[in-house]
Amino acid sequence: MEHQTKAQQSPPHVVIVGGGFAGLYAAKSLGKAPVKVTLIDKRNFHLFQPLLYQVATGSLSPADIASPLRAILGKNKNTQVLLDRVLDIDPEQQKLLLRDRKELGYDILIVATGVSHHYFGKDHWQTDAPGLKTVEDALEMRRRIFLAFEAAEKETDSAKREALMTFVIVGGGPTGVELAGAIAEIAHKSLKNDFRNIDPTTARILLLEGMEHILPPYPPELSAKAQASLEKLGVTVQTNTLVTDIANNIVTFRQGKHTDKIKAGTILWAAGVKASSLSKVIAERTEAQLDRSGRVIVEPDLSIKGYSNIFVIGDLANFPHQGEKPLPGIAPVAIQEGEYIAKLIKQRLQGKTVAPFRYSDSGNLAVIGQNRAVVNLGSLKLSGFLAWLIWVFAHIYYLIEFDNKLVVMVQWAWNYITMGRGARLITGQDSTNIPSEVETEQKEYQLIEN
């Protein structure tokens, strides 16, 4: 099998697929290496995913947490960014099939295309219960949350009004906890004085989690503190609860032997993820194995079996952590994997080898509200205001590496003082806010074709 780097004059061509944390940090770290780098993404920006829930809940704008990839990598003269999609991989010929650009050869391939929502085989739940992965997802969630209050304000039937003011969040991981906390703050603080026919503080916010505790990877005492904080904010937390059906704005769930239903104007999905479709291509074209979620099981150096020049990193990779469970799909893991691959490539060019990848765990953070968070630093477990401060600084530290994120700090400070949510715009096309007759037509844009 021919999969070594081809003999060549020109610098080796490293192709990175995906501009999330893993791919971007690999590209950044290769900026001065004697290689040619091509970063391919279907979007023109990197998204700071950990703060996406703040876009969904009207605290931040998409541009606050997104940076154009070209702006981040523009200074790296060895790097080009391509807006394109990878359709197929040919590991023998060492090339990719792209949608627009047709073919692209590589010497080293790094795949970091991440994950998307997973509805456990019930994809039809998606219409009723959207998930949170993209900017569009976030704006859709925002639209539903704030439109629910608007619809309730207009509704004269009290049962319908109650349903409209019911919010169900499925999944008690960090995203679910963050969403539930933020919606509680919207209802109890931001919108408190804004309506005349409804009282937003009577909104019902329900967080459903299948496991015994919310935030399953955290130690039980922190999970309990997080739950107490959420309840103080007005969230009803129900653990050991499995959702069995979602249809027509009704969530059906089972808690032990007890089955129940709830009608909710807004249902948000924060429960499952599955690997992006490129993992299947990798499995078909190489000997790589996939796990149950479709993630690619990688070798100790993050390469895939039989191909020392193909690497899978970030959420798409299943890296067995010191014989234990695979590493979680969080930004610090992705960043460290990206930086590791860059180092490995640089060392390999000098004929050196590097030790297997090892994740250095600097702790876990989850935010509950404008003032509360839980932080697990291993030996140190914190909750409350101090944990929240750590959360703020950790996020600003990483955000600040990007473009113009000073703005986020000012926005946060302002929101914090005013409890305001200036970004609670209901946008997009919907029956309740059609901008004008003309805009209901499907807009199609033909790029120039001959």
Add this chain to the structure above:
Amino acid sequence: MEHQTKAQQSPPHVVIVGGGFAGLYAAKSLGKAPVKVTLIDKRNFHLFQPLLYQVATGSLSPADIASPLRAILGKNKNTQVLLDRVLDIDPEQQKLLLRDRKELGYDILIVATGVSHHYFGKDHWQTDAPGLKTVEDALEMRRRIFLAFEAAEKETDSAKREALMTFVIVGGGPTGVELAGAIAEIAHKSLKNDFRNIDPTTARILLLEGMEHILPPYPPELSAKAQASLEKLGVTVQTNTLVTDIANNIVTFRQGKHTDKIKAGTILWAAGVKASSLSKVIAERTEAQLDRSGRVIVEPDLSIKGYSNIFVIGDLANFPHQGEKPLPGIAPVAIQEGEYIAKLIKQRLQGKTVAPFRYSDSGNLAVIGQNRAVVNLGSLKLSGFLAWLIWVFAHIYYLIEFDNKLVVMVQWAWNYITMGRGARLITGQDSTNIPSEVETEQKEYQLIEN
């Protein structure tokens, strides 16, 4: 004909349709008056329209220039905000037919629903040449502008690449001038170092104006200065030029007897406006006359003929200005009209009358680039950096009245220093940036029905 305010115990009900500058300032000024105010809008936010072109060109985010109407008016306890659409008006019964709420009675009605694009009977041009009135319009323009550079970067055919890097702006009024200047700065400054296969500074930016000068209401010497500034930025300005067709990314235009065509990846419409559809309803139900653009010709006190309790203000009104041309559709006119009506209502409640409306012209401003503007204060005509400073302060002054616009100042300062455009995200649904398979499906959201 019965159209006087009904005899009543409860405070008179003032219904305002439209939350733009005219309607919002009327509502704000009635905040402490002994009336009940209902503001109806189809959107949940007021849009600071003068800065919309900055959203379209990636400098600002929608939330930076939009404020939730409920947040602005929440403190006015006599005021309620309704997210709804007005379908019909019954001036005899003094009530409105709404889409969601069915009926709403009024004692005094203020209509301020503004204008939308007008393609002079060629509505099919809209697909190729979108206009700029809503947040969605701005994001669509942004998507097209930045996607054009991305497509050019991938294009191998030089003629197609050249077409992709051609931008035509139709209409040399303030919006057209602002768009052309901003696109020139995008090409020559913001994106200068971002591409590997194209040189963004070679982009062709064409501004077409039908009249003899751009910025027609300005004195010729300021128009000439604006044109010189645009040309210095890299914009080709063509006056006396009428667009005769737009189809398949080709603009056909006539300059005198000379006809020409140009193929352009991006065509933007900044030429014409027409009155919102409510003006037709008003004309049918009352004796009001419409002008050629469909605007309602109003009486000296901004009421409509025969109905002293129905007012039309803002861009929707045609107010003959001291026997001259009608007042232009700009924010200062709308604000003054809104405030005038509020005063009139308050005086009338005390049995007093007020003098006819009189517009106090405090000057015109148009911005050309990050450093240049033209200002016409009547006796004082300015251009260049000083004019730009006046423009900045005038806009911040009005923005600051709203919610959290400190953020805009920081964003502007940052953009100014870095020449960056952090908000140049390509979002929405399009073949080149489909977020995921799932998201290409039409998302439909059913509000709870029964």
